[in-house]
Amino acid sequence: MSALATAGATVGGGRRRLAGSRVVTGLCVAIVAVALLAAVLGPLLAPHDPNAADLNNAFVGPYGDHPLGFDGQGRDLLSRLLDGARSSMLGPAIVVAVAMAAGTLLAVVSAWLGGWVDSAIGAVLDVLFAFPAVLLAILAAAVFGAGLTAAALALAVAYTPYIARVLRSAALRERAREYVAALEVQGLPAVAICVRHLLPNMVGLVAAQATLLFGYAMVDLAAVSFIGLGVQPPQADWGVMVASGRAGVLQGYPAEALSAGLCIVLVVVAVNLLGERIAQRDGGGAR
């Protein structure tokens, strides 16, 4: 019986079990907490000036109060990682905030009104679906100039349809519940019902979507920064550091690219597992 269950477990099942473990959850929370702390206090925590270059120290390994050593321009790696946490976390946060706000609004309006409004919103979303997120970010950088804000907003627009689609089905399900009819028949305005009842009852799914999106957005923004259209050097950013560390990798000094890459991977995996956990808890509840 249990052998069958084990044999039948898919990759998704494995991930779900991983997300369900208490230790893993604690670890994820710790990773995200450290990343958030670095994002808020990064420049204060950094032991050295993240932008002070000294070519004499280029690619020098760890010593003394430089626990991670130096990058190719002789800048302290740990300080740059800590300083880079801010833009690396802020970018996805902007994407999540904008895409979730727009997506939730569209989803609830769509589900509540139905009819031609629903069809019209659906049609617009279908068009947006056709644009790959990173391509849209590159386009935005081309039009508005390279930078974090343009890239983040473009990604937010690209991700809105996904969020809206998922939440619309949840909103439809909630809309069809009888308690909503009972509130309607009491004469409560639609906006009040949506804000006070519909949305709070969808909050688990909203939170799960937000964390998953954070992970995607972080990788995409790192990619945009990697090709030089996101955060601009010398401002430290994990995506930028992976890009500028490329040269070092070929010369046998992978520390910069690896450490920045590891930061991205750790935060993305932690956030995704937490998202999975939230979705699980929401799904295992009263539903």
Next chain:
Amino acid sequence: MSALLEVERLSVTLPVEGKPRSVLHDVSLSIAPGEALGLVGESGSGKSMTARAAARLLPPGARADGAVRFDGRDVRALRGRALRDYRGEVAMVFQDPRAHVNPVRRIGDFMTEALRTLGGVRSAEARRRAVAALADVGIDDGERRLRQYPHELSGGLLQRVMIATTLLSEPRLLLADEPTTALDVTTQAEVMAILDELRRERGMALLFITHDLELAGAVCDRTAVMYAGVVVETRASSLLHDDPLHPYTAALAGARPRIDATAERLTTIPGRSQSAFEAPASCPFAPRCAHVRPACEAERPPLRALDGGEVRCARAEELRGELEMTHV
């Protein structure tokens, strides 16, 4: 006519797999101020749909024809503010109280939300009124109940909370959609007694939906009997059982188990209950009727006045007095 709620020739179709399917056909009802009208029929006969049409709660995609008037206003044309005002005057109690309350909100939030939002009543005053309304339905520890969650209350208690909530807006018409069906029998009696008493005290009109002919008779002044989305008979409740006008009503009354007689088998109406879309275009009851004549299968008889009631049967006059005999 001085009716409070007037439903005139109402037909409703719902989309099923893209095709419209008839659920109500040519339904006419009226309720005078303070009057209780029972609406009786089998499952799927269109009772709830009639109430939902009156409350403007038809499912999306439903198409309605005919008129629903409340106090002379055309209910189907109400929009926005006017619709919300209308819903203050008409309240609805549902079959399953547990499904009709947001499970994550406290009873107090649920009861006072409409008052605070629409009436602009302050929170403390709204709670005071809620406690008073709870006392009216026989719940004495209202303060405590307001702080509880729906899952902490039993079904009967929750249904009384629902009724108390409807009282807060001081409605002139209460639509009660099988308010006791989901409750156990002893609780049913309590809830019915509360409903009946409140209605008489407040002069509230009541549309009471049930499939229990006798229960409707006990509570309501008049009773309308529905079959397959059609009203087949409307008559004073006191006469319905002993002097039915329509063969279906007679058969329904005859099918009720008798407490004073032992029966090997319970009386049933032959055939299967049909929905509005399956029923023939002629008399909808013709396929199951014991008194069917070729004329019954030719065309659908209109709803016409007879002896203080209304009936939709071509042979109503000839069958007077014979109907009851057939099922004793």
